[in-house]
Amino acid sequence: MNEKVLKTLEYDKITARLAELAGSPLAKAHCLELKPSSDLYEIQAAQRETSDALSRLLRKGSLSFSGITDVRGILKRLEIGSILGTDELLRLCKLLEVCARVKAYSRRETEEESRDSLDDIFDALQPLTPVSSEIRRCIVSENELSDDASPVLFKLRRSMRHTNDKVHAQLTSMVNGSVRTYLQDAVITMRNGRYCIPVKAEHRGQVPGMIHDQSSTGSTLFVEPMAVVKLNNELRELELKEEREIEVILSNLSALAAAETEALSEDLTFLTQLDIIFARAQLSRSYNGSEPVFNTEGRIHIKKGRHPLLDKKSVVPIDIRLGTDFQLLIITGPNTGGKTVSLKTVGLFTLMGQAGLHIPAFDGSELAVFEEVFADIGDEQSIEQSLSTFSSHMKTIVSILEQASENSLVLFDELGAGTDPTEGAALAISILSNLHRRGARTMATTHYSELKVFALSTPGVENGCCEFDVETLRPTYRLLIGVPGKSNAFAISSKLGLSDEIIEEAKTHLSEQDESFEDLITSLENSRVTIEREREEIDRYKQEIHSLKQRLEQKQDKLENSREDILRKAREEARAILQDAKDYADTTIRNFNKFGKENISAKEMEKERERLRKKLSGVEKNLTLKAEKKPKKELSAKDLKIGDGVKVLSMNLKGTVSTLPNSKGNLYVQMGILRSQVNIKDLELLDEPDITGPGVSKSGGGSGKIKMSKSASVGMELNLLGKTVDEAIAELDKYLDDAYLAHMPSVRIVHGKGTGALRKGVHNYLRRNKHVKSFRLGEFGEGDAGVTIVEFRQ
Numbered sequence: 001m002n003e004k005v006l007k008t009l010e011y012d013k014i015t016a017r018l019a020e021l022a023g024s025p026l027a028k029a030h031c032l033e034l035k036p037s038s039d040l041y042e043i044q045a046a047q048r049e050t051s052d053a054l055s056r057l058l059r060k061g062s063l064s065f066s067g068i069t070d071v072r073g074i075l076k077r078l079e080i081g082s083i084l085g086t087d088e089l090l091r092l093c094k095l096l097e098v099c100a101r102v103k104a105y106s107r108r109e110t111e112e113e114s115r116d117s118l119d120d121i122f123d124a125l126q127p128l129t130p131v132s133s134e135i136r137r138c139i140v141s142e143n144e145l146s147d148d149a150s151p152v153l154f155k156l157r158r159s160m161r162h163t164n165d166k167v168h169a170q171l172t173s174m175v176n177g178s179v180r181t182y183l184q185d186a187v188i189t190m191r192n193g194r195y196c197i198p199v200k201a202e203h204r205g206q207v208p209g210m211i212h213d214q215s216s217t218g219s220t221l222f223v224e225p226m227a228v229v230k231l232n233n234e235l236r237e238l239e240l241k242e243e244r245e246i247e248v249i250l251s252n253l254s255a256l257a258a259a260e261t262e263a264l265s266e267d268l269t270f271l272t273q274l275d276i277i278f279a280r281a282q283l284s285r286s287y288n289g290s291e292p293v294f295n296t297e298g299r300i301h302i303k304k305g306r307h308p309l310l311d312k313k314s315v316v317p318i319d320i321r322l323g324t325d326f327q328l329l330i331i332t333g334p335n336t337g338g339k340t341v342s343l344k345t346v347g348l349f350t351l352m353g354q355a356g357l358h359i360p361a362f363d364g365s366e367l368a369v370f371e372e373v374f375a376d377i378g379d380e381q382s383i384e385q386s387l388s389t390f391s392s393h394m395k396t397i398v399s400i401l402e403q404a405s406e407n408s409l410v411l412f413d414e415l416g417a418g419t420d421p422t423e424g425a426a427l428a429i430s431i432l433s434n435l436h437r438r439g440a441r442t443m444a445t446t447h448y449s450e451l452k453v454f455a456l457s458t459p460g461v462e463n464g465c466c467e468f469d470v471e472t473l474r475p476t477y478r479l480l481i482g483v484p485g486k487s488n489a490f491a492i493s494s495k496l497g498l499s500d501e502i503i504e505e506a507k508t509h510l511s512e513q514d515e516s517f518e519d520l521i522t523s524l525e526n527s528r529v530t531i532e533r534e535r536e537e538i539d540r541y542k543q544e545i546h547s548l549k550q551r552l553e554q555k556q557d558k559l560e561n562s563r564e565d566i567l568r569k570a571r572e573e574a575r576a577i578l579q580d581a582k583d584y585a586d587t588t589i590r591n592f593n594k595f596g597k598e599n600i601s602a603k604e605m606e607k608e609r610e611r612l613r614k615k616l617s618g619v620e621k622n623l624t625l626k627a628e629k630k631p632k633k634e635l636s637a638k639d640l641k642i643g644d645g646v647k648v649l650s651m652n653l654k655g656t657v658s659t660l661p662n663s664k665g666n667l668y669v670q671m672g673i674l675r676s677q678v679n680i681k682d683l684e685l686l687d688e689p690d691i692t693g694p695g696v697s698k699s700g701g702g703s704g705k706i707k708m709s710k711s712a713s714v715g716m717e718l719n720l721l722g723k724t725v726d727e728a729i730a731e732l733d734k735y736l737d738d739a740y741l742a743h744m745p746s747v748r749i750v751h752g753k754g755t756g757a758l759r760k761g762v763h764n765y766l767r768r769n770k771h772v773k774s775f776r777l778g779e780f781g782e783g784d785a786g787v788t789i790v791e792f793r794q
Helices: 003-008 011-019 023-031 039-059 071-079 086-106 118-122 129-138 151-177 201-206 226-258 259-287 339-354 389-403 421-438 449-457 488-496 500-508 510-597 602-623 725-741 757-768
Strands: 137-142 189-191 193-202 207-213 220-225 293-294 300-305 317-324 330-331 366-368 374-376 408-412 441-446 461-469 474-481 643-650 653-657 666-671 672-681 683-685 717-719 746-750 772-777 785-790
Touching: 003 011, 003 339, 003 389, 003 488, 011 023, 011 339, 023 259, 039 220, 039 259, 039 293, 071 086, 071 226, 071 259, 086 226, 086 259, 129 137, 129 226, 129 500, 129 602, 151 193, 151 220, 151 226, 151 374, 151 441, 189 220, 189 389, 193 201, 193 207, 193 226, 201 220, 207 226, 220 226, 220 725, 226 259, 259 389, 293 421, 300 339, 317 339, 330 339, 330 421, 330 602, 339 366, 339 374, 339 500, 366 672, 374 389, 389 408, 389 421, 408 421, 421 449, 449 461, 602 643, 643 666, 717 725, 725 746, 725 785
Parallel strands: 293 366, 330 441, 330 461, 374 408, 408 441, 717 746
Antiparallel strands: 189 193, 193 220, 207 220, 300 317, 300 366, 461 474, 643 653, 643 683, 653 666, 666 672, 746 785, 772 785
């Protein structure tokens, strides 16, 4: 791709933004040098990497590459056997630590996450944790090694501290003792790596020792007292040993890193590559970009494209097509209408896309792969070369015509301007025709009416215009393809205050052909506006119809669901009624069989038959449709008294009033073994005296009939303690019948230990009862021999 077009279309500003988002200096340099590719496979691979990196950014957050430096020189030194310094080893350590952080970022949160185009790069990273950990353990900072870097260094530094303390103690004793009067200041100082004290020059003989320095005036001598010379010598020897040990440690660390130079070099390469890819992803996120679809047939279809260098809050998106029905697009219209921005948007999108960058446009936007992009945009007048505006443009055009082919994208701004309009228009038509015959995809802006006619009359050439609102004298920046634009010079001049007389005179200078052509364009523009309004109205109607259809479908679905719920509840109720009738029939058959064996009187059998008839009548009533109920009377607190029979509507259960309503209308109702608080509005007073509580009778009217299911009244245990054998057997017989009807799997009979007579009587009865499958004495924790566990047949 030629360098001139990169500057003309401001591609360098995009790469500068990209470099700012990279984390390492090496990646920043590569971003600035990023060039568009013309290889379709390479472009698609780069686009895929950008998309995958953007997906990871949105899912996991940002990834930092700070800490990576260019260590290629350090690796070269390792290859030739050099010993690295602490700062160089730390740079290698930081590289490996970044590598470990990036590797951790790449790990999947779930096994269901599929692999993407970046996984191979992430997998190739080698954090070399043992190497980085060893460097970090030994080196504290660029100027300091850790005491624990080696056992020898640890002992040396401990000895140095001990010796240093002895020197300080000795000197402190002297400074605060006998030689205090001979000193210039009561301080301990360092000269040439030796501890000294400042002695006045006139008292030199009073403090024996070695002179290492003197003040600028000569009044102070820095003397190393003889008492500490030996200690200072020891300290200096230890320092030399420390330096040698540090060299050994650095040599070992360098050898450790030298064994991994190839892995370190690969880590640097892969991390730089990932840094650039994630910088592309961050750039895409900054302007809400999308991955374009590429083709090699020269098709361009940009949907709602926004120039990336314009303010994204104010830029107007444009739709551009080229290379499908037409290969040459001529854009006309007034100045400041957005024609040049449209050209630059197409050119810059092409360069960005072929460099692996996303474009700020809607998903599904399509770009073509071009081997070259040419652009003649802007005024390149040169005073030094004595070139006029026309000459400078023509020089660029000549260069374009020499290189353009069917695999080129060519952009012209104000083609043919800067010279006589008639000749300029003719020259522009000739240039465009030449490029059109070559098959190059071309876009050109112009004011010449001749080019509008050329577009209307030439196959494969299309007019376009940037919309302009004459009423407000402002462009809308919308690009309209298929409609030639008007310059609107007369209308704009009139709005700006030019007198009608001058405008009318100007119109007389127009030829009849020019005037009719302008009228035709005006008519086309008016028709376009009308069609667009009608289309918007049709779209609005379509949306309303779609909304109504959705609401109707939702209502239909709701009705279907309600119907299914009603049918399901009806089936469940019918099944429950039938099951109840079946269970009752089974019980009745068993009773009649028992009557036959035990010689029960005919009177008792008739009573049982009557009870069965009533039960079946009740079942039939439940299976038939209930008559529509009259609206229930609203109850008040004075309508209720304790013991009244009521029906709880929300539960469809009958019960008795246990308490009177409070100020909020809440009261307690006993429904079988269930006692619940309900509101008076949820109650219906029953006319019948029947109740649902166990063993409760209505006052004032004899005993009430108990309407309560067996399962609600039978407990899991029968207590026979204190009863005779005959009393116990009678109660046990009734209890077992009730428990069996309630479909209990097992029950617990409490008879106690005592003499064992009651237990024996219970066991004898259980052996004869045909409903009992088995029985056993209780185990530890169940009551031992004082309890019998009975299991029923199912």
